[in-house]
Amino acid sequence: MRTIKRQSGSSLKGLLFQNKSLLISAVIASIMIAGLNIALAFILKLLINISIDGEVADLFNLLFVILSFLSLYLIVSVTQYWTKNKYVKEAMVNYKNAITDRMIKKDLSDFRSHNSGSYISVINNDVKTVETDYVEGNIVIITQATLFIFALGAMFYLNVQVAVVAIVLSLLPIITSVAFNGKVSLHQERVSEKNGAFTTTIKDIFNGFTVIKSFGVEKEVSSAVSGVNNSLEVDKRKFKNLTEMVKSLTEVAGFIVVVGTFTFGAWLAIKGKTTPGDVLAYIQLLNYLLGPIVILSESLNKRKAGAVLIQKIDDLLISDGQKEAGIPKEQFNHSIVFDNVSFSFDGDKDVLTGIHLALEKNKSYAIVGLSGSGKSTLLNLLMGYYDSYKGNIYIDDVELRDIDPTSLYKMLSVIQQEVFMFDAPIENNVFLYKNYPQEALQKAITMSGLDGFIEKKGSGFNCGENGSQLSGGEKQRVSIARALIKGTPVLLLDEATSSLDNETAQAIEQSILNIKDNTRIIVTHKLNSDALRMYDEIIMMKNGCVVEKGSFSELLEKKGFFYSLYNVTDNARQKEELLTV
Numbered sequence: 001m002r003t004i005k006r007q008s009g010s011s012l013k014g015l016l017f018q019n020k021s022l023l024i025s026a027v028i029a030s031i032m033i034a035g036l037n038i039a040l041a042f043i044l045k046l047l048i049n050i051s052i053d054g055e056v057a058d059l060f061n062l063l064f065v066i067l068s069f070l071s072l073y074l075i076v077s078v079t080q081y082w083t084k085n086k087y088v089k090e091a092m093v094n095y096k097n098a099i100t101d102r103m104i105k106k107d108l109s110d111f112r113s114h115n116s117g118s119y120i121s122v123i124n125n126d127v128k129t130v131e132t133d134y135v136e137g138n139i140v141i142i143t144q145a146t147l148f149i150f151a152l153g154a155m156f157y158l159n160v161q162v163a164v165v166a167i168v169l170s171l172l173p174i175i176t177s178v179a180f181n182g183k184v185s186l187h188q189e190r191v192s193e194k195n196g197a198f199t200t201t202i203k204d205i206f207n208g209f210t211v212i213k214s215f216g217v218e219k220e221v222s223s224a225v226s227g228v229n230n231s232l233e234v235d236k237r238k239f240k241n242l243t244e245m246v247k248s249l250t251e252v253a254g255f256i257v258v259v260g261t262f263t264f265g266a267w268l269a270i271k272g273k274t275t276p277g278d279v280l281a282y283i284q285l286l287n288y289l290l291g292p293i294v295i296l297s298e299s300l301n302k303r304k305a306g307a308v309l310i311q312k313i314d315d316l317l318i319s320d321g322q323k324e325a326g327i328p329k330e331q332f333n334h335s336i337v338f339d340n341v342s343f344s345f346d347g348d349k350d351v352l353t354g355i356h357l358a359l360e361k362n363k364s365y366a367i368v369g370l371s372g373s374g375k376s377t378l379l380n381l382l383m384g385y386y387d388s389y390k391g392n393i394y395i396d397d398v399e400l401r402d403i404d405p406t407s408l409y410k411m412l413s414v415i416q417q418e419v420f421m422f423d424a425p426i427e428n429n430v431f432l433y434k435n436y437p438q439e440a441l442q443k444a445i446t447m448s449g450l451d452g453f454i455e456k457k458g459s460g461f462n463c464g465e466n467g468s469q470l471s472g473g474e475k476q477r478v479s480i481a482r483a484l485i486k487g488t489p490v491l492l493l494d495e496a497t498s499s500l501d502n503e504t505a506q507a508i509e510q511s512i513l514n515i516k517d518n519t520r521i522i523v524t525h526k527l528n529s530d531a532l533r534m535y536d537e538i539i540m541m542k543n544g545c546v547v548e549k550g551s552f553s554e555l556l557e558k559k560g561f562f563y564s565l566y567n568v569t570d571n572a573r574q575k576e577e578l579l580t581v
């Protein structure tokens with residue numbers, strides 16, 4: 001058997017930097033803004049020096065410079081936000097599309113290993129944080145770092161001693177911020193996890209609204225939500241407290257830098273070693289030194305936390321890995337074989353034990369057994385929902401785990417009791433937006449018993465959210481039609497007609513059993529002798545094992561477990577109930 005190699009997959013982070021020309025334009029504009037801010041300090045210095053010992057003509061010349069400066073500032077600033085917003089928009093479109101794409105391409109077993117709330121929370125919360133703290137944060141960091149470097153350079157230009165004092169003191173807020181880096185990331189990750197749990201809880205309320213109402217458990221559910229909500233808000237508060245404490249500490253450290261540098265500048269002015277204009281320029285430059293330190297410390301911490309979220313998103317989408325491209329197999333030639341298959345959900349207690357089955361092409365099989373005996377799990381293994389089973393499942397001698405999942409679903413269709421419906425017209429729900437030959441459509445619609453409904457309501461009838469405008473039976477008919485239209489060589493039915501009345505259910509079962517060029521494996525609770533007689537083989541399950549198999553008459557002759565169940569009563573209805581308990 002080929003082993004499944006797990007591949008780590010590439011990180012989606014690269015997508016955030018894909019549009020390089022826009023990113024570079026936004027960065028250049030940001031750097032220019034930083035330069036213009038420094039130029040403002042020199043303009044103020046000139047203004048003060050002219051006011052002390054200059055001429056009116058100098059003042060007019062300077063005013064002309066100021067007007068040109070303001071026009072340039074406006075142009076650069078508009079360019080900066082325009083390119084930045086366009087870059088962020090394109091980066092986020094690419095990133096979110098890639099996330100959705102990866103989610104959809106996950107194979108079933110991988111997708112089901114995570115709670116759907118985690119995926120929703122990633123799209124709703126984490127991606128937003130990545131946008132503000134990481135993508136926009138990168139540009140903020142570049143702008144502020146440039147402003148800091150320019151301000152420092154300008155200080156050196158004005159006075160080396162003042163610049164050295166400013167650098168030494170600036171280490172204080174930087175150290176403060178770096179010291180809390182790790183802790184901030186940890187708290188951000190915790191908030192993200194709690195967001196996921198909260199989304200899952202809210203999702204459960206929407207999905208289980210009818211249950212909540214009919215069982216009158218509003219208060220209990222509200223209190224459960226309140227617990228999750230409270231826990232999320234507690235962690236959010238801790239996160240905010242921490243970031244704001246870091247901000248306060250950095251601000252205080254910043255004041256020390258201002259007061260220290262300014263005192264030193266004032267001392268130099270008193271000694272006559274610098275001009276008042278220079279002192280004003282120091283003050284202005286100090287703002288450009290301190291502002292960035294505070295913003296940088298906050299932005300660097302948030303960026304780090306954003307990077308942790310990017311990693312978390314990657315892990316959710318990649319770490320479980322997708323199967324290495326498997327063997328493409330779309331034709332079903334002769335048989336499906338379960339060779340000593342055992343399976344456990346929790347790795348402890350087996351739900352299926354030592355299953356040996358050989359299912360031949362174009363035959364029909366009924367799987368029967370008491371509730372919880374493992375019938376659905378057997379079908380789910382065949383659908384590739386789980387790959388951690390022991391033993392082997394072969395489709396025409398190819399191990400199921402080695403088959404490319406996409407091609408597997410071209411061979412198998414499943415019809416289940418739970419039917420998902422899109423909030424779309426019935427025709428889109430049946431065809432699932434694909435084109436099929438008219439003849440195939442008509443055949444599937446007739447066989448599934450949907451023809452009457454479509455005639456009455458029209459193919460454009462909207463099904464409502466998850467089919468709220470349709471009855472349970474109508475939804476099941478849609479699901480049957482969907483599978484029949486797909487025309488796969490193997491059909492799996494798991495309680496597919498349970499919501500239909502006995503007569504309709506039997507009619508549909510009969511028409512499915514009449515398809516001769518199809519392999520049908522049908523889990524049924526209905527011990528109806530007319531239907532059971534039509535199956536090539538009945539597989540009787542008990543406690544995760546296949547205990548009997550054979551045709552209806554063979555099993556009756558055997559007088560075993562199937563016989564005893566079938567003969568418990570002559571009343572078919574009671575037999576059905578017996579198996580459902």
Ligand SMILES: Nc1ncnc2c1ncn2[C@@H]1O[C@H](COP(=O)(O)OP(=O)(O)OP(=O)(O)O)[C@@H](O)[C@H]1O
Nearest residue numbers: 345346351369370371372373374375376377378523
């Ligand atoms: N996702 C799951 N996680 C853990 N245990 C599960 C899971 N799904 C099913 N089981 C357990 O596995 C056993 C077999 O379940 P399965 O649904 O296959 O039985 P079944 O014969 O189809 O039952 P029914 O006729 O009631 O649908 C049961 O004990 C069930 O509780």
